[in-house]
Each structure stands twice: as structure tokens, then as C-alpha cells.
Amino acid sequence: MKQMRCAAAHPGLGERAFVRIARNGFGDALNSYPHSMAWFKDRLVVGTTRSNLCLFKVSKIEKKLDRWPVECPDYVYDLDMRAQIWSFDPTEARPGVENSGWTLRARAPWIDAQGERLPRELGYRGMCVFKGTSDREECLYVATYTPARGFGTRILRSEDGIRFDEIPMPEGFDRSVITLRLVVPFKGRLFTSPTGKAGGNPNQTGQAVIYASADPAGGSWEPVNLPGFGDPGNIGIFEMVGCGDYLYAGTGNPAGYQIWRTRAEGPAPYDWDCVVTNGAYRGPLNQGVASFAVHQGLVYAGSGIQHGGIDRGAGIGPAGPELIRIHENGRWDLVVGSSRDTPEGARAPLSGYTPGFNNLFNGYFWQMESHDGWLYLGTFDWTTMLRYSERGAWPAPFRKMIERVGVEKLVQTRGGAELYRSRDGENWLPVTTQGFGNAFNYGIRTLQSTPYGLAVGLVNPFGPRVGFDGPDGYGYRYNPDGGLEIWLGQKRERNLP
């Protein structure tokens, strides 16, 4: 009985339960995205992506920024863009000593690409712990993000978290496939799918194909679904997660995402069922599944519109993301979003929140993690980008709304990524709505449950030198708050040693 009383009182992690364990990109502000994270061999492992805003500047993605937020060289590879892998040993962390406990474990090598010296990887976009049939023990598998003129994306494998080797890739991963974000274990197999292609398409390949292997170190990949599940509108698989007897796959689709699931049994291709379609009947505004998590036996799916919540190329957005959850019987609930009638019945948000947790500036629900009985959800929030946005391109109602408050006031009061938590998946409350006090922390890309607490990876590409309005006009200066940050939330009874 007393345990019941305690369970009712377990409050989860509030903002004050979190401490910053890494800042300024581990001392190198070009580390801007903690793009992947895993708990491996008693350490927190983080894979970075470098200087994303400089990469974005030279990409072919349509953008409307009239003042670039960070100082970038004309040739982006004048910067050291080699992706890095860091590990954190909680027993070596010293309170009050910045970035203590962290060790740089690996750095992407240089490659010679037709005479051009390039980093083999710009980023490590996904990570998981998995034991394949030929692995002696659990290994760390890492999905990569590579230069457009490089050799194409690879999956790396490490037995010790220090040495990383390429493994054979599935057929179809040619040089044009430059990035993948999915390495997902399920029922003894590793699943992956290409994410992005060269030419300004980091989030779509046109190949919504899932590959599986029980022995990825030895290759033996096989495709396990019909391309695009038979729907050419599915431009990519963006998320996968295993829950109970099913593997779930979420697509990107201009008409609204789809979610498919399979028991992953029998010969390939497996039998798949579509459990959610047309972006849960919201249509294009639920363009893709940005995040999956399993909590108390249910699958939670967060949506997003690519490129920060506004896909100018496709003319979609801005619009806040939605959160749904899927029951074992395939029925789904709307948790955060817009009330609507659907062919499957009326849906109203169980949380009482409209899209984006009532915040238009939340571009995607980017990451979720179940930790110690609570579900945590981190967002990407583009408020801070208002400073650099081409204001003449703003629609009149939007401009009026922003001018009424003022850009700087908005950034100061609402800038920064948001982290929310819920015990039952229905009732949500904020942990932080301002990037843990740093408006440059504009996204939460990674969340990892560890024995030492919940690790939160905050995206911060606003370094080393950030744009500002000075007396002589727009210029750049050193940003003491630039570079990725990692925070760790702990219940009080288990503090860092």
C-alpha cells in the first residue's frame, strides 16, 4: 500500500533535476548536433554532426534567411568537418568542471574524393547497441552522414566504442545515398533504410525500402518490404521502433505520413499492415514521423515538417507537430493536435494541447524516450531563427503577430527547444520551454535513458561565431553559448558521484 502512495507521488524529472554535463560542443563549437546517442559499456556515447548551419548554407535546400546566423567560410571544408564520437564516464565527471568525464573516442578520417580532401563523415545520425549472429558480444552500430561528393553513407560497427569499422551495406546504397538515421534492432535482426540523397535531399531518397540482417557485420541484408509499401507517395522511411510483437515503420509522405507494422516473420518481404494513414487524417501538415517511442506498451509517434517545420520546396508549413499513440489492436489516439473527424471516428487531443504543445514555433517532435516510468518528448523550436529570417517573405498575419510581441522578446521568452514529460502519455507538462535557459539550444535531437539518469542532447549550431546587430550593422562575434550541450536529469537519490 505504501508503495502505491509513493508511485502516485513520483514526480518525474523537472527542470531543476537536470545538470549540464557538456557545453560548447565539448569545447569545440563546431560540434553542433548531438545527432546520435547510446548507453554502451557503462558509458554514454554521443555522435556529432559538425557545423550544420554552414552545411545548410551551401546545400540546395530552399531557404529564406537574409542574414546568415553563423560565420561560414566560402568553402565549407575549410572548416574541420570531421564528425566525432565522444563518450562520457559518469564516474570521471567532476562537479563544477566543464566537460569533465568526456573523452573524444573517434574522429572521421579524411578521404580523397577525386582529388578533393573531404571528411569521410560529417555526422553520425543514428546509433544502437546490437548483437548480430557473428558478433562476439553486443556492438555499437552507427549510421553516418557523409559529404555529397564522398563515398556514400555507411554503417559503422564497434566492439569497444573506440575503433569503428565499416560493414557491408545493402544493395541500393549507392554513392548518391549520403545519409541514414535508422539502425533499429528487432527480433534478433538489425533494420535500416536510406534517409537522404545528395542534391539537397537529406531527408528523402525516394526509396522507402527497409533492409534487415541478422548478421550485419557479415552483410546478408535483404529488403523486407515492397518499395514505398506500394505507394509512391512514401518518399522515405523516417522512423522505426519495435513494440511487443510488431516492428513499426513511419514514412515521410507529402500527403501525410503513414505508419506500417509487421511481425517480421516468415520469408521477406514480410506482411505489413498500415495502421495510420494520411498523417492521421491531418494530411500534409503531418508530413513525416519524426520520432517514435514505446511507453507502457503503446507506440507514440511525433510528427514534423522537414527543414525545421517549414518545407518551402513542398510549400508545407509552418505548423506545429502532433503526437499520436497506437494501441496493440491498431487503434490510435490523438494526444497532442487538432480535433477532427476521421473515417475512424472523431479524435480530440487527450492532453488538451493543440499542435506543438500550443506553440507554432515547435517544428517537430524530434525525440522521445521512456525513462523511469515517464515519457519525455523533445522538440525542435525555430523561434531563435526569427532573428535571421527574411522578414519581407513573412505572410502579413504572421508578421503582424510577431511585430506585436517583437522578435527579441519572443526569443528571450520562448526561444530554445522544449522538453515535456508525461507519466500516462495523456497528461503532459513542460520540463523546459527555453532550451534549459539557452535560446541557441534550439532542438532536442537525442534522449537516452541511462542508469545515471536521462541524458538530453541539445542541438546548438550557433557557434563559434554568431551573427548580431551591432552599431556598425550586422556582424559576427564569438558566441559563449554556442555548440551542442548535453544535460543529465537525475532523481535526487542518485546523484553523479
Add this chain to the structure above:
Amino acid sequence: MMDAPSVPDPVFVLAAPRSFTSLITAMIGQHPELYGLPELNLFQCDLMEEFNTGLTPDGISKSPVWKTMRHGLLRTVAELYAGEQTVESIHMAERWLARRADRTSAEVFHELCKSIAPLRVVEKSPGVLRKQVFMDRMLEAFPNARFIHLLRSPVDQGRSVLKAKGGIGVLLAMNCVDYRGEEAALEPQILWHDTQVQILRFLDKLPDEQFVTVRGEDLLNDLDNSLGALCRWLGVSDDVEAIAAMKRPEESAYSCLGPANARLGNDVNFLRSPALREGGVTSTPLDAPLPWRADAAPLHPRVQALARELGY
């Protein structure tokens, strides 16, 4: 397939204000098999929309202090679903309530009981005693609930009402004014009398085994025996640990002021000083001159008669 665990019926404490209600309800609610709630005031409404807006179906304001009468439910929802009572979790509770605007108060009360089960809810809302229709709603929602009729001597209760923060406001709101003299005067014995009449009319509808009448002075003067007897009547453990837990009302999550957007939910005097102070509690004779009356008259004969009938 296993049966769903049963949800125990709640225990309601019925009493006039300033009758040790906050203290004793919190004490009972600290029993390890029970769960004490703040004042929910749910049964003053049929639909939750009425609770949320503070307007009757005819569009009339329910009470000038309705906003604060919502605090108990807001704090409860925040505590149960967020595990904390903070400004943010109260906002969450507001969303929870808004989502239930089309439900009945009974459905919401049942939902709370279910989330608290297997613990059994203990609750008191003096505001519900204002009208039989409110009390009937409570009984209709929980026909098998147990009721504790808690008493305090009318003289001491009246003195306490006049002394307590907010007490005069309660008397004015309940129109407890004696108009017989040249000048109208606040008369707390009216509140005591009318509340007891309301409670007795309600209890008349119940079988004897469904309610118990407890004099607060007796309970506080003989804690171990009285609490033990109450436990046995409720069918919960009367062991030493359980009784000891009941003597720590201050350990309830609701025995303190709440966050800025839901401060109350109970008598503010109790929230500021929730601990049990053991010691003799006296009872003023019924024929003593009333300290608040300029004419030093004793209780009205009808009040004296009712008090005697109730054991004073």
C-alpha cells in the same frame, strides 16, 4: 481473463465548517489504506462545464469564491497525474478539466477513485452540504459510500468561525445573521444549526450501518481508541503503524498551501498549520453565555436541543 481490480467506495466526512474537519479528514486520509483528498466541491455541479466555468446552467455565478473552490480538484489532478503541485502541473490540471467539460461530476469523481485504487478516497466538501440536491448527487454517485458525521460543540464551533481567517465571509455567504435586535449581528450558531439539519436530513435516507457520528472533541481527546474504532468501522487495519500514520496529517501532499495558481483546497488556517497538537480539547457548556453576543445570551433553545440530541 482477470477481473479488473475493484474500486473501493469513498468515505465522505460531513460537518459544519470549523469542526476539526480539515484536521480529522486529513488524519483519516493518512491511513495507509486510505487516501485523503482536499475539498473537491464536485457535487455542487452536475456537469463539469458548470464546475469549470462557475456558472449554473442558467448562467448564474455559483459563488463569488468559486475560483478558489476549484483549487482542491486542481491540486488533486496535479498530484495524481503529475506527481507534483506546481504552477505548470496546475495548468496541466486545467487542461485535464477542460477535456472533461461534457462529463458529469460523478464520472470525474469515479475516475479519480479509480486512479487512486486500491487506496480508498476520503473527502469532505462543506460546500456540498448547502443543498440536499448536492448531497443527493453524492449519494447517487456512490450509493455504497460511508459517511462520517463529524461534530463540534456549537459554542466552540461558533467562536472558532468568528476567529478564523475567512470565517466571517462564510457566515455572510450563508446569511447567518440575526436580525431580531436593533442591529443585525453575525450569528454563527445559525450555521451550526442549519448544517446539522441538512446533514441529519441526508442521513435519514441511509441505513444505520452506512454512517457514523463522531464528536470531534471525543476523537481528539482519546486518539488511539477513537481512531482504532473508526478504522474497524471502515474495515481497515487498526494496527499501531496505521494509527501512527493517522496522527501525521501534515504528511499529506495536500496539507500545505498550493502553488500560486491553486493556493487553497482546504481551510487556509489548517494549510498553514496542519500538524496535530495532542492535548485536551474542551467543550463549552451549552448554556454558557455566548462570547460573541452583546446580550450575553446562551445558544438558542432549538440549537441547545439539537446539540443535546447529538450528545453534547
